[in-house]
Structure formats: structure tokens, C-alpha cells
Amino acid sequence: PYFGGVYYQVARKSGYRQWDSFMYSFMMSTFYWEYGLEAFAEVPSVQDLVVTPVGGWLWGEWSYQKEKEIRKNGGTVYESYFWGDIALFLLDPVDTIGAGINNMMGREVVKAGTAWVSTQPASGNGQNQSSNDQWSLNIAFQF
Incomplete structure (x- = not known):
């Protein structure tokens, strides 16, 4: 759920609403991580496919709201910048x-x-090859 929350916050801080951020977290944790990188090591479990995005939404929204509170207090926790x-x-x-x-x-x-x-x-000889469509995950950073 922690990393689902990280994915969630990326979307939330980019201006997405809660539902859109949940969907982003779900897509990233399911297709990028579980069926992408981690699929080389193990078969995705139902727990990974459900707990990460749902727990990520709960953790992510809570963290998003807490972070806003800390920033509103000048970046301090218990009046300390270190703890903030x-x-x-x-x-x-x-x-x-x-x-x-x-x-x-x-x-x-x-x-x-x-x-x-x-x-x-997918390019082909004109037959319906929808199951062979090419999917891609695109990531862009603005520097």
C-alpha cells in the first residue's frame, strides 16, 4: 500500500481528483509493477492486485492531506523543521x-x-489482430 500511495500522490499533486488518482495508482501498481517488473520474479497475487491500489488510495489521500497541514504550518512538526x-x-x-x-x-x-x-x-495483413495491439507505458519528465 505504501508504494500505491506514492503512485497516488504523484497523480493527486498533478491536479487529479481522488478517483483519477486512484485509477492512476491502480494502473501503475497493476500493469507497471505486478504484470510488468515483478512478473519476471513471481505470478501476481490477488492480494497484490487489490491491496496495493486500495491501500494506496487510503494511505495516499491521508498522506496528501497531512502533507498539506505540515506545509501550512511552515514545514514544521512539533515546531521542528527536522521532524517536518x-x-x-x-x-x-x-x-x-x-x-x-x-x-x-x-x-x-x-x-x-x-x-x-x-x-x-498491430501492423498486419488486414486481419483483426486486436489481441496483438501494442501497449506502451510512457513516462515524461519536464526539466
């Missing part, structure tokens, strides 16, 4: 790393990131 930085990292490591790179460089280097799934009809 730790909490922000644990709530959303991707965003914290991007902000850290920008702070280290003294300018906005990492501006945004996005991902989408696309499909392209």
Missing part, C-alpha cells in the same frame, strides 16, 4: 527528493513528471 522534513519524506519521498534536487541546485530543475498508457494497432 522527516515527516514530509516519509509521506511522499518522490516529491521530497524532487524538491531537494531543486533546493540543492538553487533553481527549479525538476518541474513536473507524468505518465500515461497508450495503445497502437
Whole structure:
């Protein structure tokens, strides 16, 4: 669920609504991770296909709201910037790393990131080959 929450927050902070962010998290955890990278090591389980996106939605929305509260308090937790930085990292490591790179460089280097799934009809001899369509996961970063 933690990494489902990370996927969820990427979408949520890009301006997506809760449902859209849930769908993004579901697609990333299911097709990118379970049927993509991890499929080389093991067969995806029902638990992985359900718990990661649903738990990710719960964790992700809670983390999103908590992060907003911490930032509203000036980035502090218990009036400490140290604990605020730790909490922000644990709530959303991707965003914290991007902000850290920008702070280290003294300018906005990492501006945004996005991902989408696309499909392209398979080339063939004119027969219906919809089962052979080419699917791709596209990831783009704006620097």
C-alpha cells in the first residue's frame, strides 16, 4: 500500500481528483509493477492486485492531506523543521527528493513528471489482430 500511495500522490499533486488518482495508482501498481517488473520474479497475487491500489488510495489521500497541514504550518512538526522534513519524506519521498534536487541546485530543475498508457494497432495483413495491439507505458519528465 505504501508504494500505491506514492503512485497516488504523484497523480493527486498533478491536479487529479481522488478517483483519477486512484485509477492512476491502480494502473501503475497493476500493469507497471505486478504484470510488468515483478512478473519476471513471481505470478501476481490477488492480494497484490487489490491491496496495493486500495491501500494506496487510503494511505495516499491521508498522506496528501497531512502533507498539506505540515506545509501550512511552515514545514514544521512539533515546531521542528527536522521532524517536518522527516515527516514530509516519509509521506511522499518522490516529491521530497524532487524538491531537494531543486533546493540543492538553487533553481527549479525538476518541474513536473507524468505518465500515461497508450495503445497502437498491430501492423498486419488486414486481419483483426486486436489481441496483438501494442501497449506502451510512457513516462515524461519536464526539466
